[in-house]
Amino acid sequence: MKISQNDVEHVARLARLSLEPDELQTMTRQMDVMLGYVEKLNELDTTGIEPMAHAVPMSNAFRKDESQPVIGIERALQNAPASGENCFKVPKVIE
Amino acid sequence: MKFQNLTIQEMRQKLKSGDLTSVELTRACLARIKATDSQLNAFITVCEEEALAAAAIADQQLAAGNAELLTGIPVAVKDIFNTLDVRTTCGSKILDNYVSPYDATAIVKLRQQGAVIVGKLNMDEFAMGSSSENSAAGAVRNPWDQERVPGGSSGGSAAAVAAGQVVATLGTDTGGSVRQPASHCGVVGLKPTYGRVSRYGVIAFASSLDQVGPVAGNVEDCALMLGAVAGYDPADSTSVDCPVPDYLENLQEGVAGKKIGLPKEYFIDGLDADIKQAVDAAIATYRQLGAEIVEVTLPHTDYSVACYYLIAMAEASSNLARYDGVRFGVRKDNGEGLIGMYQQTRSAGFGDEVKRRIMLGTYALSSGYYDAYYLKAQKVRTLIRQDFQNVFEQVDFLLTPVAPTPAFKIGEKVDDPLQMYLSDIFTIPTNLAGTCGLSLPCGFSQEGLPIGLQLIGKPFAEAEILQAAYAFEQATDWANKVPTL
Numbered sequence: 097m098k099i100s101q102n103d104v105e106h107v108a109r110l111a112r113l114s115l116e117p118d119e120l121q122t123m124t125r126q127m128d129v130m131l132g133y134v135e136k137l138n139e140l141d142t143t144g145i146e147p148m149a150h151a152v153p154m155s156n157a158f159r160k161d162e163s164q165p166v167i168g169i170e171r172a173l174q175n176a177p178a179s180g181e182n183c184f185k186v187p188k189v190i191e
Numbered sequence: 192m193k194f195q196n197l198t199i200q201e202m203r204q205k206l207k208s209g210d211l212t213s214v215e216l217t218r219a220c221l222a223r224i225k226a227t228d229s230q231l232n233a234f235i236t237v238c239e240e241e242a243l244a245a246a247a248i249a250d251q252q253l254a255a256g257n258a259e260l261l262t263g264i265p266v267a268v269k270d271i272f273n274t275l276d277v278r279t280t281c282g283s284k285i286l287d288n289y290v291s292p293y294d295a296t297a298i299v300k301l302r303q304q305g306a307v308i309v310g311k312l313n314m315d316e317f318a319m320g321s322s323s324e325n326s327a328a329g330a331v332r333n334p335w336d337q338e339r340v341p342g343g344s345s346g347g348s349a350a351a352v353a354a355g356q357v358v359a360t361l362g363t364d365t366g367g368s369v370r371q372p373a374s375h376c377g378v379v380g381l382k383p384t385y386g387r388v389s390r391y392g393v394i395a396f397a398s399s400l401d402q403v404g405p406v407a408g409n410v411e412d413c414a415l416m417l418g419a420v421a422g423y424d425p426a427d428s429t430s431v432d433c434p435v436p437d438y439l440e441n442l443q444e445g446v447a448g449k450k451i452g453l454p455k456e457y458f459i460d461g462l463d464a465d466i467k468q469a470v471d472a473a474i475a476t477y478r479q480l481g482a483e484i485v486e487v488t489l490p491h492t493d494y495s496v497a498c499y500y501l502i503a504m505a506e507a508s509s510n511l512a513r514y515d516g517v518r519f520g521v522r523k524d525n526g527e528g529l530i531g532m533y534q535q536t537r538s539a540g541f542g543d544e545v546k547r548r549i550m551l552g553t554y555a556l557s558s559g560y561y562d563a564y565y566l567k568a569q570k571v572r573t574l575i576r577q578d579f580q581n582v583f584e585q586v587d588f589l590l591t592p593v594a595p596t597p598a599f600k601i602g603e604k605v606d607d608p609l610q611m612y613l614s615d616i617f618t619i620p621t622n623l624a625g626t627c628g629l630s631l632p633c634g635f636s637q638e639g640l641p642i643g644l645q646l647i648g649k650p651f652a653e654a655e656i657l658q659a660a661y662a663f664e665q666a667t668d669w670a671n672k673v674p675t676l
Contacts, residue, residue, distance in 0.1 A: 104550070111508065111553040112515070112533040113546060123550060129609055130551055134497040137567050140574065147569030148576060150399050150429070151385040151625020157428035171292040177522035184517050187529045 098131035099124060194219040195355025196673075199264055199412040202358065206253055206263045213253065213263030217246040217307050220265040224310070224356045227676050230337060231354055233347040235270045235328045236278050237310040245307045252305060260419050262305030268361040269348050270311040271318055272298050273392040281394045282316040282326040285520045285540025295392025296427065297361060297403050297420045304419045312347030312360060316542045317511065318368055318396040320344050321614050322604065325544045330601055333375060334674040335640055339598040342372030348406045349376035353641075354676050359407040359416050365396050366499050367593075367618025369404035370630035374593035374643025377632045377672065379413040379660065380406045382618075384650045385625040386431035388417075389424030397506035398429075400499075400622045409670050410631060410661040414438035417653060436654050444658040447481030451659075452586035456492035457617055463596045469634030469642040470592050476666055477590065477659075487585060489578040492620060494571050496612055499619040501555050501568035507545075508552025514540060547608060572623050579624040579647075588656055589647040591617055593630045597640035617645060626650045631660045632669035641672075 104124045108115050115123060169182050178185035194216060197205070205211040221239055228234050242265065249263035268274065271281050273291040275298075280286045294302070301308065315325040323331040323346025331346040333339040334354040341350040345362025349372035352360055362369040364382035373380025381404050388403040395401060405416030418439065423432040453474065458467070478484055516522035516536030523535040541549070555564035582589065594614060604611040621628040626649060633644035644663070648656035664670050 099554070103554075107550055107554045107557065110557060111549050112512075112530070112537050113541075113549065114534045114538045115546075119546075123547065126547060126608055127551055127554065130500070131554075133609055134501055134564065134568075136497045137494055137501075137571050140491075140494060140571055142567065142570035142574070145570040145573050147566055148573040149569060151576075151623075152429060152431060154429070154431075159425065167292060172518075174292055175289055175519035177516055177520070186517055187524060187526070187532050189529050 098128050195223055197358065198409055199261070199358050199407070199415055202264055203258070207258060213246040213249040213307060214243060216263065217242050217265045217309065220309055220357060227354050227356060230676065231332050231334060231350050232329050233313055233331055233351040233354065233356060234267070234310045235280060235282070235313050235347070238277055238308060241277070242307050242309040249305055249307060259303070259305040260415060261301065263307060265307045265309045265357055266301065266359050267310045267312050267351055267357045268298065268308060269314050269345050269363060271314060271363055271394045272361065273394070274298050274308065274311065277311065279311065280327065282314045282328060283540065283542070283545070284327040285514050285536070287327065287521050289519050293392060296389035296424045298392065300420045306419070309357060312345070312351055314347055315344035316545050317394065317507070318344040318363055318365055319507070319544050319548055321367070321371060321611050322599070323347065323372070324601060324605060325542055327542065332601070333598050334676055335377065336598065338600055339640070340375070340601055342375035342598060344368040345406065346372045349373050349378055349380060352376070352378045352406050352408055353674060355673065359405060359412050361416070361420065362404055362406055363393060364402055364404045364622065365400045365503060366622050367615045369406060370618050370628055370643070370645060371594050371615065373406055373630040375598035375641065377641030377669070378406055378408055379410055379629065379631045379670070380404060381413050381417060381629040381653065382621060382627060383417060383421065383653055384627040386429055387627070387651065387653065388420050389422070389427040389430045391424055391426040395510040397503040398510060399506060400503060402622070410657060410664050411439065411442060413629070414442060414657045433651065438654055438657055441654065442658055442661045445480065446477060446659050446662045449482045449659065450586040451477055451482050451484050452487035452582050452589045453484060454487050454489040454492065454582065454589055454591060456489050457591040461595065462592060463636070465597065465636040466592050466595070466642050470644060473633045473644045473663065474590065476663060480662055480666060485586060487582040487589070489582060489620065491571065491575045491578050495575055495620045495623060496616055498568045498571040498575060499623055500612055501564050502572065504548045504552035505555045505565045506552070508549045508556060511545070511549055544608070575620055576624045579620070579626055583649045588649070588652070588659060591645045591647065593617060593643035593645040597636045597638070597642060621647055627653050627656060629656050629660055631664060632672070633663070633667070634669060
């Protein structure tokens with residue numbers, strides 16, 4: 097096994113997902129198959145090969161630091177599950 | 192004549208001459224959608240009111256002689272494009288109630304060209320899939336055989352064109368999501384070079400691979416759609432600032448004297464016999480048209496699926512972190528605090544395939560595994576790009592199958608994700624290398640399912656593969672075949 101059920105539970109916590117017991121089992125099995133498959137890449141010697149983050153050879157794209165029109169508070173909040181006083185509302189963070 | 196047999200160019204002429212108004216055309220299009228979509232499920236949202244209002248404005252512009260490239264032409268877009276004041280779900284439950292507060296740049300450009308947007312097309316959730324079965328709105332069906340998938344993730348975009356619901360659509364292609372459904376539905380689909388079309392406002396899946404691409408019933412309409420949406424956009428720092436050629440101008444150029452490469456790794460045992468036969472016939476056609484055919488090698492092809500899925504899943508896990516129930520989307524909260532709200536929202540909102548990819552991506556990026564998985568995949572990606580750079584020194588473009596089999600049955604691969612991923616083997620390398628590719632019809636299987644031919648061009652050589660596709664289309668009559676619906 098490339099990955100244990102405990103590992104999968106840990107990754108789920110990192111990804112902010114909670115998995116039901118049966119989901120956890122299926123996920124472990126399927127992740128194991130995929131991780132086994134991608135092992136294939138280790139057949140290749142990549143010593144000295146530059147990693148490629150991007151298809152376009154470009155460095156940072158800079159723009160002038162000037163103010164531009166923005167979407168506005170009303171538009172920005174229109175899809176908020178909860179809002180008030182021009183803010184997004186979330187469950188209490190600090191007790 | 193039924194409107195669904197008209198091309199964009201024919202529609203433009205009829206609109207210009209006054210034979211047809213945009214309102215008439217749009218009503219006919221909406222009626223066709225109403226009559227056929229219960230069978231196909233290609234649309235998630237139909238924007239009847241907005242479309243008719245836009246058509247009325249287009250008619251005024253046409254009357255005043257101010258026609259742009261697409262003035263008055265009804266088109267539709269994948270539900271991945273943010274569309275102002277229209278529900279935009281990306282095929283996900285988590286965005287069930289999301290109404291976009293802005294237009295993606297590609298949508299802005301379509302509107303500037305006068306297009307009438309009639310609706311939002313069904314797709315795999317967050318563009319993750321090769322069958323358009325992973326949608327909160329239900330599976331899309333293939334117009335040629337409703338028991339089969341239309342391909343994915345832009346399955347709605349391809350099915351709608353094949354069924355004559357709309358004349359052209361926009362999709363997105365991260366690992367074949369425009370070309371593979373175009374192939375399975377018997378229409379023309381193009382994945383432009385990374386950076387050719389702005390990604391601003393396109394809901395992100397894997398940002399270093401995603402690209403907007405048009406789907407149409409023929410090569411000329413596909414070229415016209417590309418011209419409408421291509422170009423640099425300051426709002427997308429990865430869009431490339433180089434001039435957009437007139438893709439229609441030299442479409443008749445032909446392929447005489449062109450050197451076409453056949454990568455031997457794409458003609459392997461296990462390739463479906465009908466597909467092999469159709470692609471071989473296409474090669475013979477190109478030879479007759481005066482092209483020179485040479486065998487080439489892309490030695491790292493076999494590693495592309497593993498490389499692609501690691502990179503795409505890692506990028507997806509990061510991009511999809513934004514769906515946390517705070518700023519938009521459906522929130523689930525049973526009072527277990529902020530972290531609990533995140534977990535409940537994401538667990539209830541994402542489908543199985545999306546969860547699987549977030550999990551694998553999170554794992555590949557997590558402490559202790561980053562070098563072994565993500566960094567390794569990025570290095571292999573360099574090798575895959577070098578393969579393409581090498582062959583493009585020898586040939587003008589490549590000719591390959593689009594998919595190893597024709598459209599498979601609905602449900603056939605849902606329980607075996609790896610088999611589903613492997614069906615993308617011929618389309619994925621183009622995205623990894625960042626170059627362009629298109630799919631066009633080249634025949635049918637014995638069961639009557641469409642087969643697609645892929646042409647892969649050099650970076651920013653869309654005009655060249657469109658010319659080659661046009662030459663093939665003129666020499667054959669596959670593009671004229673339509674499903675009965």
